[in-house]
Amino acid sequence: MAEKLEVPVTERPGMAAASPVTRHPSPVTSHPSPVTSSSWWQRTTIYQIYPRSFLDSNGDGIGDLNGITARLDYLRDLGVETIWVSPFYPSPLADHGYDISDYCGVAPEYGTMADLERLLDETHRRGMKLLMDMVLNHTSDQHPWFVESRSSRDNPKADWYIWRDGKGDKPPNNWIALPGGRGWHYSRERRQWYMASFLPFQPDLNWRNPEVKQAMWDVVRFWLGKGVDGFRLDIFSSIMKDARFADNPFSPGLHAGGIPGLYKPSMQLNHPDTFALARELRQVVREFGEPERILLGEVFGSKEEHRQLLGGATNDGLNLVFIFDFHFLRRPQRTARFFRSVVRSFERHFPPPFQPTYVFGNHDQRRLMSKLENDAGLARVLAVFQMTVRGVPTVYMGEEIGMTDLFVPKERAQDPVSKLYDWVPDWVRGWLPVNLNRDQNRTPMQWEDGENAGFCPPGTTPWLPVNEASARTANVVAQQEDPRSLLNLYRSLLGLRREHAELHSGTLTLVEGLPESVLGYFRHFEGRRLLVLLNFAPASIELRLPESYSLLLGSAPECELVPGGVRLAAKSGVVLQVQ
Numbered sequence: 001m002a003e004k005l006e007v008p009v010t011e012r013p014g015m016a017a018a019s020p021v022t023r024h025p026s027p028v029t030s031h032p033s034p035v036t037s038s039s040w041w042q043r044t045t046i047y048q049i050y051p052r053s054f055l056d057s058n059g060d061g062i063g064d065l066n067g068i069t070a071r072l073d074y075l076r077d078l079g080v081e082t083i084w085v086s087p088f089y090p091s092p093l094a095d096h097g098y099d100i101s102d103y104c105g106v107a108p109e110y111g112t113m114a115d116l117e118r119l120l121d122e123t124h125r126r127g128m129k130l131l132m133d134m135v136l137n138h139t140s141d142q143h144p145w146f147v148e149s150r151s152s153r154d155n156p157k158a159d160w161y162i163w164r165d166g167k168g169d170k171p172p173n174n175w176i177a178l179p180g181g182r183g184w185h186y187s188r189e190r191r192q193w194y195m196a197s198f199l200p201f202q203p204d205l206n207w208r209n210p211e212v213k214q215a216m217w218d219v220v221r222f223w224l225g226k227g228v229d230g231f232r233l234d235i236f237s238s239i240m241k242d243a244r245f246a247d248n249p250f251s252p253g254l255h256a257g258g259i260p261g262l263y264k265p266s267m268q269l270n271h272p273d274t275f276a277l278a279r280e281l282r283q284v285v286r287e288f289g290e291p292e293r294i295l296l297g298e299v300f301g302s303k304e305e306h307r308q309l310l311g312g313a314t315n316d317g318l319n320l321v322f323i324f325d326f327h328f329l330r331r332p333q334r335t336a337r338f339f340r341s342v343v344r345s346f347e348r349h350f351p352p353p354f355q356p357t358y359v360f361g362n363h364d365q366r367r368l369m370s371k372l373e374n375d376a377g378l379a380r381v382l383a384v385f386q387m388t389v390r391g392v393p394t395v396y397m398g399e400e401i402g403m404t405d406l407f408v409p410k411e412r413a414q415d416p417v418s419k420l421y422d423w424v425p426d427w428v429r430g431w432l433p434v435n436l437n438r439d440q441n442r443t444p445m446q447w448e449d450g451e452n453a454g455f456c457p458p459g460t461t462p463w464l465p466v467n468e469a470s471a472r473t474a475n476v477v478a479q480q481e482d483p484r485s486l487l488n489l490y491r492s493l494l495g496l497r498r499e500h501a502e503l504h505s506g507t508l509t510l511v512e513g514l515p516e517s518v519l520g521y522f523r524h525f526e527g528r529r530l531l532v533l534l535n536f537a538p539a540s541i542e543l544r545l546p547e548s549y550s551l552l553l554g555s556a557p558e559c560e561l562v563p564g565g566v567r568l569a570a571k572s573g574v575v576l577q578v579q
């Protein structure tokens with residue numbers, strides 16, 4: 001039975017039945033900024049491909065570049081405009097590609113440089129863009145630069161990494177590794193310590209050495225010269241550290257990435273020199289002219305630090321940075337109230353021309369559907385949210401079919417983070433919000449029901465097990481045939497987003513005074529308006545509307561216009577056009 005409610009602001013005595021927004025502008029939007037979203041990257045939608053798990057084209061159980069090329073039509077038909085491909089560089093694979101040993105090559109298991117060039121051509125031929133993943137902070141310890149740097153204190157690359165003498169037999173200071181543990185590691189060869197912000201086999205480059213910077217800018221230019229459209233930048237916040245090597249301050253709490261610690265890594269993260277470096281890198285990228293190439297940062301820190309990384313008010317640093325406020329989505333966060341607070345905050349701190357980049361999942365986090373404890377209705381609400389809210393949506397492969405995590409016992413884990421936390425038993429891991437085994441969210445893409453889910457040929461052993469239980473229903477073929485599938489909802493939403501400039505280029509105004517379970521916002525562009533209403537509650541609801549609307553999209557068949565208003569099914573969203 002539908003609960004009948006009215007939009008309160010239209011019903012209070014003395015208030016005319018008009019748009020709640022124009023009568024009662026929220027403090028956030030009382031001075032709407034002019035629409036300046038004009039570059040492709042401000043309007044685009046991003047789809048992250050973890051290449052090892054996307055599609056295996058040659059039957060060795062490992063996804064590859066030709067596999068991506070083979071499924072470009074799928075991505076174009078889905079409606080995504082930009083693909084971001086996680087690393088495919090030569091690597092000893094201690095961190096599955098985020099430990100690079102050759103920045104200008106393609107690892108043989110992923111293909112050849114010719115395969116990469118074909119992938120780029122075919123992507124561009126479909127009017128799409130391709131972002132590569134770039135790890136500037138650290139290399140693999142197998143990279144020839146590090147091998148040389150470690151060999152002696154007076155070799156030509158001795159100062160290419162961050163080397164320090166210890167304090168007696170102790171490390172130089174209390175800097176940490178972001179996934180946990182100590183940041184410094186002792187080298188017997190040099191009888192010195194080197195810094196690693198991530199894992200021990202990923203030594204940090206010394207960006208205060210001009211030769212390092214030059215070498216890495218050359219890498220960036222190499223790929224831009226090949227025609228890539230930009231980079232997703234791995235842990236960009238940590239590139240420049242305190243030049244005096246001061247200790248991190250004592251400050252117990254949850255720090256970068258939600259990891260608990262006694263010391264805040266403020267000497268290692270978001271140094272002002274990192275903000276300057278973001279601007280300098282943007283200039284390097286600008287050398288390549290139009291259409292603009294872009295920088296998308298994986299960063300951690302406060303909103304003010306985000307703004308600084310973006311280059312301040314002029315946005316001449318990184319083009320975009322990921323927003324990780326939906327990293328965990330614990331139960332109290334799966335509410336209209338929480339989503340409203342996040343949107344309000346980012347509208348205040350990142351008005352146009354900044355574009356928020358909301359993400360629900362990636363190769364490091366638990367999968368969205370698992371965060372939601374398999375709540376399919378809520379997954380549909382969040383799909384409507386992500387594709388209609390102001391910003392650049394980023395979808396992790398498989399999110400569009402509702403793929404779930406696969407439990408991989410720690411004894412069989414390939415992820416080095418799992419090995420780092422080997423002492424944490426599996427039953428505790430299942431309960432923790434942080435993801436201590438990234439194998440579970442990196443299992444192969446599920447293309448069809450059946451052996452290996454179409455990821456690799458039957459009889460082949462995929463590099464990570466296929467999530468067979470999930471693949472029975474969460475697979476592309478089954479969902480393409482079902483008009484009510486999550487996949488077809490994503491497709492409809494991406495289509496709607498492309499057609500309506502309000503969604504990809506418009507400003508946003510939150511609707512105030514809605515029932516507690518409903519999040520609502522208008523999207524405005526050149527005098528046209530769309531209204532998005534999202535019902536997070538497990539019961540349907542009717543809302544009176546003060547104007548005449550047409551229904552562009554409802555995420556459930558029971559969503560419909562009723563006389564004077566709209567009915568939202570339980571856990572559903574609608575996109576309405578103001579007549």
Ligand SMILES: [Ca+2]
Pocket residue numbers: 055056057058059060061062063064109
């Ligand atoms: Ca392969």
